[in-house]
Structure formats: C-alpha cells, structure tokens
Amino acid sequence: MRIAALILVRVAxxxxxxxGLVAIVFVISRVIPSDPVALLAGETASxxxxxxxxxxxxxDRPLPRQLLDYYGQLARGDLxxxxxxxxxxxxxxxxxxxxxxELTIAAMILAVALGIPLGVVAALYRNRPTxxxxxxxxxxxxxxxxxxxxxxxxxxxxxxxxxxxLQARITGFPPPPITGFYVIDAVLEGNFKRLGxxxxxxxxxxxxxxxxxxxxxxxxxxxxxxETLQRPFVTYQRAMGIPAGLIVWKYVxxxxxxxxxxxxxxxxxxxxxxxxxxxxxxxxxxxGAYAFEAILHSDYAxxxxxxxxxxxxxxxxxLIVDILHAVLDPRGTAA
Amino acid sequence: MACATCLxxxxxxxxxxxxxxxxxxxxxxxxxxxxxxxxxxxxxxxxRAGEIMGLVGESGCGKTTLANTILGILAGNxxxxxxxxxxxxxxxxxxxxxxxxxxxxxRRITFIPQDPFGSFNPLFSVGAQTRxxxxxxxxxxxxxxHQGLAGFFARYPRARRRADAEAIVxxxxxxxxxxxxATAGKLPHEFSGGQRQRLMIALALLPxxxxxxxxxxxxxxxxxxxxxxxxxxxxxAKSRGISVLFTTHDLGTAYEICDRITVMYAGQEVESAPVAxxxxxxxxxxxxxxxxxxxxxGRELREIGGEIPRLIDPPSGCRFHPRCARASEICRKExxxxxxxxxxxxxxxxxxxxxxx
Numbered sequence: 001m002r003i004a005a006l007i008l009v010r011v012a013x014x015x016x017x018x019x020g021l022v023a024i025v026f027v028i029s030r031v032i033p034s035d036p037v038a039l040l041a042g043e044t045a046s047x048x049x050x051x052x053x054x055x056x057x058x059x060d061r062p063l064p065r066q067l068l069d070y071y072g073q074l075a076r077g078d079l080x081x082x083x084x085x086x087x088x089x090x091x092x093x094x095x096x097x098x099x100x101x102e103l104t105i106a107a108m109i110l111a112v113a114l115g116i117p118l119g120v121v122a123a124l125y126r127n128r129p130t131x132x133x134x135x136x137x138x139x140x141x142x143x144x145x146x147x148x149x150x151x152x153x154x155x156x157x158x159x160x161x162x163x164x165x166l167q168a169r170i171t172g173f174p175p176p177p178i179t180g181f182y183v184i185d186a187v188l189e190g191n192f193k194r195l196g197x198x199x200x201x202x203x204x205x206x207x208x209x210x211x212x213x214x215x216x217x218x219x220x221x222x223x224x225x226x227e228t229l230q231r232p233f234v235t236y237q238r239a240m241g242i243p244a245g246l247i248v249w250k251y252v253x254x255x256x257x258x259x260x261x262x263x264x265x266x267x268x269x270x271x272x273x274x275x276x277x278x279x280x281x282x283x284x285x286x287x288g289a290y291a292f293e294a295i296l297h298s299d300y301a302x303x304x305x306x307x308x309x310x311x312x313x314x315x316x317x318x319l320i321v322d323i324l325h326a327v328l329d330p331r332g333t334a335a
Numbered sequence: 336m337a338c339a340t341c342l343x344x345x346x347x348x349x350x351x352x353x354x355x356x357x358x359x360x361x362x363x364x365x366x367x368x369x370x371x372x373x374x375x376x377x378x379x380x381x382x383r384a385g386e387i388m389g390l391v392g393e394s395g396c397g398k399t400t401l402a403n404t405i406l407g408i409l410a411g412n413x414x415x416x417x418x419x420x421x422x423x424x425x426x427x428x429x430x431x432x433x434x435x436x437x438x439x440x441x442r443r444i445t446f447i448p449q450d451p452f453g454s455f456n457p458l459f460s461v462g463a464q465t466r467x468x469x470x471x472x473x474x475x476x477x478x479x480x481h482q483g484l485a486g487f488f489a490r491y492p493r494a495r496r497r498a499d500a501e502a503i504v505x506x507x508x509x510x511x512x513x514x515x516x517a518t519a520g521k522l523p524h525e526f527s528g529g530q531r532q533r534l535m536i537a538l539a540l541l542p543x544x545x546x547x548x549x550x551x552x553x554x555x556x557x558x559x560x561x562x563x564x565x566x567x568x569x570x571x572a573k574s575r576g577i578s579v580l581f582t583t584h585d586l587g588t589a590y591e592i593c594d595r596i597t598v599m600y601a602g603q604e605v606e607s608a609p610v611a612x613x614x615x616x617x618x619x620x621x622x623x624x625x626x627x628x629x630x631x632x633g634r635e636l637r638e639i640g641g642e643i644p645r646l647i648d649p650p651s652g653c654r655f656h657p658r659c660a661r662a663s664e665i666c667r668k669e670x671x672x673x674x675x676x677x678x679x680x681x682x683x684x685x686x687x688x689x690x691x692x
Binding site: 231232233235236237238239240241242243244245246249250251254255258328329330331 | 403406408435436437439440441442445446448450453454455456457458459460467468471472482483484485486487522524538548
C-alpha cells in the first residue's frame with residue numbers, strides 16, 4: 001500500500017521533471033555554435049537552399065516555439081527523425097537500447113556485488129593496511145579517466161595477452177534476437193559457446209564502466225558501516241553474544257544500506273555518462289555511442305532523444321531506489 | 336566436552352549465598368591519544384547468588400568499563416592489565432573468545448542497556464530480534480548445536496522454536512507488556528520508553544541467566560516510569576533467584592532495588608556494604624559526601640568540592656585524597672587495604688568516619 005502510493009507519486013513527478021530536463025538540454029544544444037542544417041545540406045549547397053531546408057525542418061522558428069513544438073511531439077510519443085540516420089529516433093534508440101542496458105546492468109552488478117562487501121571490509125579494518133589499500137584503489141578508480149583506462153585495458157588484455165576481444169559485442173552473427181540482450185538470447189538459444197563469446201566481449205567494457213561506480217560504492221558503504229557501528233544496538237548485540245558475523249552482515253549492513261542505497265541510485269547517472277565514452281572506445285553499438293555521434297553532428301532530434309531516454313531511466317532507477325529504501329526501512333520515513 | 340557441559344548446565348545449581356561473581360584486583364587501561372588512562376585501578380567486587388548488587392559512582396568512575404570487562408566486550412583500545420574475573424568458579428579471562436561469546440554472553444550473563452531507544456535495531460521487528468536472541472541463547476539450546484557460517488545458515492530446530500515462542504509470550508506477560516501477541520510484529524519505535532525497557536528486561540531474562548548486568552537501566556526513562564521498571568526488575572530477579580549487577584549514579588534508585596551497594600570512585604572501589612549499613616553508617620569519606628549530596632528536608636545540599644581526577648595522570652594512593660578533608664601522608668602514598676567491619680561491610684580508608692553523621 002505504502003509502496004503503491006510511492007510509485008504513483010514518483011510517476012506523477014516524472015513528467016514535470018522530464019519537461020525541465022528537456023528544456024535545459026534543448027537550449028544548450030542550440031546555443032552551441034554549430035549549424036546542423038549547413039552540415040546536412042553539404043558544402044555545395046547555396047545559401048538559399050540551406051534556408052529552405054532550415055524552414056522545412058522548422059529550425060527557423062523562435063527557440064521557445066521550437067521547444068513547444070518538441071513538447072507537442074513528445075506528448076504524441078514522437079521523438080522526431082534523426083538528421084543523419086534519417087530514421088525515427090525512437091527506432092534507432094530501441095534498436096540500440098538492449099546493448100546499453102546489458103552493459104550498464106553488468107557494470108552495476110559488478111559495482112554493487114563487489115563494492116558493498118569491500119566497503120564493509122574496509123570499515124571493519126578501519127585504518128589498517130586492508131583499509132588503506134582499498135582506499136588507494138578506490139581513489140584511483142575515481143581519478144582515472146575512463147577512456148584512458150579503457151585504452152590501457154584494451155592494450156594489455158586484448159592486444160598484449162590476447163585474452164579478451166578488443167571491441168564489439170560479439171564475434172560473427174548475433175544470436176536470434178528475442179530480447180536483444182545477447183547474454184539472455186544466447187542462453188535462450190542454448191548456445192553456450194556463443195554465451196562465452198558474449199561474456200568475453202562484455203568483460204572489458206563492463207569492468208571499465210564499473211570501476212568509478214565501484215569506488216563510489218566502496219566509499220559510501222564504508223562510511224555507512226562505520227557510522228552504524230557506533231550505534232548502541234551494536235554494543236547491545238555484542239553484549240548479548242549474538243554471532244559477530246550476523247551483527248555485521250545482517251544488522252549493521254541493513255542499517256548502513258538505508259543511506260547507501262540512495263547514493264547507489266545516483267551512480268546510474270555516472271554509468272550513463274560513462275557509457276557514452278566507453279561505448280565509443282569499445283565500438284559498443286549502444287545508445288551511448290549513438291549519443292556521441294549525435295552530439296558531433298549536432299543531430300538535435302537524436303541528442304534530445306538520448307536526453308529523454310536518460311531522464312526516463314534515471315527516473316525509473318530512482319523509483320527503484322525509493323522502493324528499496326522503503327523495503328529496507330519499514331518505519332515509513334522513506335516516502 | 337565435559338567442560339562445555341559444565342559451562343551450560345553445571346552451575347545452575349549454585350545455592351543462594353554462594354559467590355557467583357568475583358572481580359579480583361581488576362586493572363583496565365585505555366590507550367588514548369593523550370596517553371594511557373587507568374580507568375580501573377585494582378577493582379574488587381563480589382556478587383553472591385540471588386543478590387542484587389548496586390554499583391554506585393559518578394559518571395566516568397568506571398562502572399560501564401567494569402560491566403564491559405565482565406562481559407568481555409571491552410573496546411579495542413582497552414586492555415585488562417591485571418586481575419581476574421571469576422564467574423561461578425571459572426576464570427572468564429582464561430575462556431576462549433568463542434566460548435565467551437557463545438556460552439557466557441547473553442546466556443549465563445545477560446545485559447540490560449541504559450538506552451532502550453537505541454539498543455533495539457530500528458529496522459527489525461521486536462519479534463524478529465527476540466527470535467534472533469532465542470535462536471542463539473535459548474536455555475533449550477543444545478550445547479552442540481551448530482553455529483553455521485559466521486552465524487548464517489544455522490538451523491533453528493522446529494521443536495525448540497515452538498517451545499521458545501511459548502516462553503517468549505509468557506515472558507512478555509511477566510514483564511506486563513499490554514498485548515503480548517501483538518508485540519512481536521511491531522517495530523521498536525512503536526513502543527514507549529518504558530515498554531522498550533520492559534522488553535529489554537524480558538530479553539535479559541529469557542535465556543535464564545545467572546547474572547544480569549543492568550547498566551543504568553532507568554536513567555533514560557521518565558521518573559514515574561523508573562519506579563515501575565525498578566520494581567519489576569527486582570521482583571522478577573528475586574523470584575527467579577537471578578543475581579543482578581545494577582550500576583547507577585542515583586543513590587535513591589540503588590536504595591530501592593539493591594541488597595548491597597559498592598561505591599566506586601575514579602576507578603577504585605572504596606566501600607561495600609549491605610543497604611542498611613550503607614545508608615545507616617557509611618564509613619568512607621567519599622560515601623559520606625555522596626550521601627550528603629542527596630536532597631533531604633531540613634538540610635542544605637552539600638556538593639563535593641573539587642573534580643573527578645584525570646585518569647591519564649591519576650592521584651597516587653587513594654584516588655580520593657585530593658578532595659578529602661581527612662587525607663594524610665599515607666593516603667597519598669598507598670591505597671588503603673580493605674577493612675572488614677563485619678556483616679559484609681568493607682571499607683578502604685585509613686581514616687574512616689566512625690560514627691554515623
């Protein structure tokens with residue numbers, strides 16, 4: 001009941017949030033001194049031809065008017081047409097969505113599944129060598145530029161050692177498209193050789209994408225656990241001889257996660273931003289690489305489409321975070 | 336194996352009057368940034384079976400440290416430098432950590448915390464937390480039952496779970512929780528402070544311990560609730576023959592509940608006496624001043640001059656000597672030995688107050 005109300009409120013908020021987000025990105029993309037119409041028309045086009053094309057695309061209208069037009073389009077579920085692929089942005093995005101989802105979810109799983117235990121360990125061994133080592137690693141993970149890290153990993157694991165493929169999602173043909181997630185499709189197909197190939201392709205980009213997120217999860221978990229360890233109920237449980245492992249991994253961890261889970265939700269933003277760079281480096285045919293191309297070409301409709309997608313994903317992730325929060329903390333203070 | 340058996344069952348047969356707990360010349364030091372703080376300096380304390388012992392002293396005199404040492408949960412920067420804690424004839428310091436956690440803490444010695452608000456985990460229902468305790472500490476738990484992996488994956492046998500559930504409902508009734516059946520499903524914040532402390536008492540008694548350590552259990556409560564909780568604790572402990580170590584800084588509270596009182600000052604015990612003697616003919620100058628600081632009609636309040644000493648660089652000899660009007664040269668040099676005045680009344684002072692004030 002509480003959770004149903006929570007979902008309703010959040011979904012109702014999604015529309016105004018998206019409208020604001022769209023307005024900001026809309027203005028920014030048009031302020032950039034670059035003329036997509038001239039690019040599109042080509043070098044030989046005359047001034048008159050360019051102006052004609054501009055009128056045809058509706059780009060000669062005042063900016064507020066263009067924004068209103070775009071809102072109208074969105075309300076009809078139309079993301080417009082990409083100037084460069086000349087296909088509907090919606091079709092482009094949905095064709096590339098599974099690739100990005102697969103990559104970000106893999107990175108998220110890595111970051112959370114490793115980050116939370118490492119954060120707990122760092123807190124338990126506070127200011128001891130284990131903690132220091134973890135801190136160095138996590139600061140480095142945040143500080144390293146991900147495109148550089150991606151190149152280094154490619155050089156080492158793909159070029160030098162030849163353990164892993166250099167780029168792309170798969171060798172040869174993809175599995176029969178059922179969900180578009182190659183991992184799932186390969187399992188559904190029952191082709192485990194292909195599954196192995198898909199995993200091999202997934203490892204480097206997912207690890208690169210996960211590292212900054214992992215570092216953040218470790219730090220937040222460590223801080224949360226350290227704070228919780230000071231609470232009186234920990235002393236009480238110790239005094240009553242509850243097994244130490246249970247105190248930490250069940251009782252302390254749950255209390256720590258209440259605050260950490262929010263931060264983990266925010267990480268999805270980092271992951272989306274990271275995907276743009278990493279998909280480009282690894283030739284990963286996802287939405288990030290698409291957005292990268294779109295920005296280079298000032299492909300307005302495509303850039304806006306990516307923005308709306310990112311906004312919706314972020315909204316959904318935050319909704320999930322709120323639900324998790326409500327589940328972890330049954331006191332009802334979350335909503 | 337023989338030892339494990341005697342640990343869990345052997346000393347349940349202690350007869351009233353037997354020494355149950357004996358703290359012998361305990362010294363505990365805390366490593367702090369400013370240096371080593373001698374928080375306990377040769378503390379002695381004896382609790383007999385079935386007895387409620389009050390441990391009285393100002394904040395910071397070492398009451399909680401003593402309680403934590405007995406429970407074996409001293410902070411990482413604290414160390415017992417000397418002394419022994421004997422419990423039912425066993426040296427607790429010689430017991431391996433694992434055995435201490437499994438067979439003593441929460442089982443033979445239980446704990447009632449000062450803060451019933453923070454001592455429940457706010458995210459788990461009271462029922463879940465009670466079941467967790469009973470899973471590990473039920474008196475029906477067989478000595479050989481498996482601990483699982485760090486406490487996970489351990490089984491809670493069905494028959495025992497059912498018997499434990501029954502015991503829990505009965506105990507909730509004993510501590511006068513209004514609706515025992517509805518209690519389990521609720522979260523801690525849904526209870527009042529007094530109810531939470533009743534629950535804490537229930538949790539402390541459920542494992543059928545021999546000793547309950549109650550660390551200022553009423554300090555956080557309203558005065559009107561305090562009396563109820565004290566009465567309840569005394570009645571339940573007495574009817575079950577459980578010994579209680581009751582720490583408090585409030586002499587009125589100690590008078591209500593205790594059979595005997597030990598006074599601590601700055602990490603040393605200074606006097607120990609049955610309640611009647613304690614209030615009737617206190618011998619140590621500090622005890623006398625402590626009693627004089629109690630409000631009483633027709634008398635002005637007298638505070639104790641001076642301050643509690645710093646424990647990093649404590650006074651030599653009797654630690655009270657800088658604040659004591661009767662102190663002499665020997666008080667500065669050597670800590671007074673315990674002098675017995677009969678009837679279990681002991682005082683550590685070279686110049687005791689002979690006549691009652």
